Amino acid sequence: MAKITAGVATSHVPAIGAALDLGKAGDAYWKPLFDGYEFSKRWIAAEKPDVVFLVYNDHATAFSLDCIPTFAIGCAEFFQPADEGWGARPVPVVEGAPELAAHITQSVIESDFDLTIMNRMEVDHGLTVPLSLMFGQPEAWPCKVIPFAVNVVQYPPPSGRRCYNLGKAIRKAVDSYGKDLKVQIWGTGGMSHQLQGPRAGLINREFDTMFLDRLVNDADALSMMPHIDYVREAGSEGVELVMWLIMRGALDAEVEEVYRFYHVPASNTAVGHIILKNKS
Amino acid sequence: MTGGKPYDNVPGTVIFDAEMSRRGYHLNQFCMSLLKAVNRERFRANERAYLDEWAMSEEQKQAVLARDYNKMIALGGNIYFLAKIFATDGKSFQYAAALMTGMSQEDYANMMLNGGRSAENNRYKGEQSDG
Numbered sequence: 174m175a176k177i178t179a180g181v182a183t184s185h186v187p188a189i190g191a192a193l194d195l196g197k198a199g200d201a202y203w204k205p206l207f208d209g210y211e212f213s214k215r216w217i218a219a220e221k222p223d224v225v226f227l228v229y230n231d232h233a234t235a236f237s238l239d240c241i242p243t244f245a246i247g248c249a250e251f252f253q254p255a256d257e258g259w260g261a262r263p264v265p266v267v268e269g270a271p272e273l274a275a276h277i278t279q280s281v282i283e284s285d286f287d288l289t290i291m292n293r294m295e296v297d298h299g300l301t302v303p304l305s306l307m308f309g310q311p312e313a314w315p316c317k318v319i320p321f322a323v324n325v326v327q328y329p330p331p332s333g334r335r336c337y338n339l340g341k342a343i344r345k346a347v348d349s350y351g352k353d354l355k356v357q358i359w360g361t362g363g364m365s366h367q368l369q370g371p372r373a374g375l376i377n378r379e380f381d382t383m384f385l386d387r388l389v390n391d392a393d394a395l396s397m398m399p400h401i402d403y404v405r406e407a408g409s410e411g412v413e414l415v416m417w418l419i420m421r422g423a424l425d426a427e428v429e430e431v432y433r434f435y436h437v438p439a440s441n442t443a444v445g446h447i448i449l450k451n452k453s
Numbered sequence: 454m455t456g457g458k459p460y461d462n463v464p465g466t467v468i469f470d471a472e473m474s475r476r477g478y479h480l481n482q483f484c485m486s487l488l489k490a491v492n493r494e495r496f497r498a499n500e501r502a503y504l505d506e507w508a509m510s511e512e513q514k515q516a517v518l519a520r521d522y523n524k525m526i527a528l529g530g531n532i533y534f535l536a537k538i539f540a541t542d543g544k545s546f547q548y549a550a551a552l553m554t555g556m557s558q559e560d561y562a563n564m565m566l567n568g569g570r571s572a573e574n575n576r577y578k579g580e581q582s583d584g
Contacts, residue, residue: 188547191545232533232536233484233536234488237485238474238477238481239482255488256489256490258487258493258541259540326531326533327469327470327471327531328460328468328471329470365569365572367466368532368546368549368550369466369522369532370465370466370467370553370554371464371523371553371554371555372463372465372554374550374564374565375571375572376568376570377571399459401459404460404468405460405572405576406572409463409468410532437569438565438569440545440565441547443569
């Protein structure tokens with residue numbers, strides 16, 4: 174049977190991708206950040222997941238204002254890295270897992286979450302930067318990926334509670350898939366950051382630390398936090414953190430914290446990263 | 454504006470909700486067109502002529518020409534869409550963020566290196582001293 178073995182959360186700043194792609198990862202500015210992922214790269218090389226279910230948000234790349242799905246699941250065989258205005262990132266094409274994606278789609282919709290089905294979709298830095306952070310710069314990504322895009326561009330995004338419960342539905346779907354597969358679920362985006370207006374540059378280490386702590390040990394109550402608290406405490410773009418609750422909802426109630434990393438700044442953003450494993 | 458939105462009193466922040474999205478639809482879709490290299494070239498060649506192909510307000514067009522990002526946001530622009538403009542200009546998110554705060558890029562970058570803008574006295578309109 175397929176099994177969700179671990180959850181990973183990480184921020185997905187575009188400048189991180191640019192730093193890697195332009196060979197600046199060893200620069201004084203960037204080195205502390207990439208050093209923070211060295212453990213994670215070794216860990217995932219040993220874990221060898223077959224599939225990563227990658228929760229992220231599109232940044233006005235695949236979705237313009239013509240169509241704004243709250244939850245969109247990528248069911249295609251391949252996903253091309255997109256040109257976001259600076260030219261496409263020189264990273265491998267993302268290989269999908271269409272059979273598992275179709276199974277999850279059916280199961281999750283039957284659990285009352287109305288997904289939009291994407292049979293063709295380009296993926297932006299929201300998806301490719303986490304892959305780069307966890308896998309470095311390989312010729313091909315070492316596992317298949319199911320992209321799962323969440324609207325956090327036009328307010329309101331889905332509530333933290335809905336995201337958390339969606340995670341549970343995804344867990345149920347994976348658990349009921351007949352093939353033996355090691356599946357990881359990743360939540361990306363955050364942590365505190367604001368990219369717009371006179372309040373740009375907002376960082377809130379205390380909030381981020383609280384969020385990480387409660388994500389591990391108090392996630393059910395954390396999922397009740399209203400959007401306005403994210404906006405006020407973690408910045409207008411900090412609300413991306415609801416995506417981490419999808420990851421958390423797909424894990425056991427009790428988890429082991431394998432690793433944690435926190436770093437300020439990456440461009441405008443506080444970078445948070447955590448690895449969680451089911452205890453059983 | 455319809456009253457009573459819980460985020461109206463967050464300082465220095467415009468939340469891109471359904472109302473702003475409606476107001477900024479054509480502005481944001483113009484930005485979206487800049488994802489294609491050929492359109493970036495056409496825009497660079499004659500910005501005004503390119504903007505005139507879109508059903509944007511004159512105020513929105515002037516804000517684009519002036520690269521006044523705070524104004525574009527007030528007129529319904531969303532930062533992830535507006536990013537296509539500064540990408541076309543060869544500029545980074547940090548450049549644009551500094552511009553919107555009124556700081557030099559160097560001062561802004563130093564603020565980030567020192568831990569960023571504090572949330573203290575920055576949660577509600579009126580509690581901060583510097584606007």
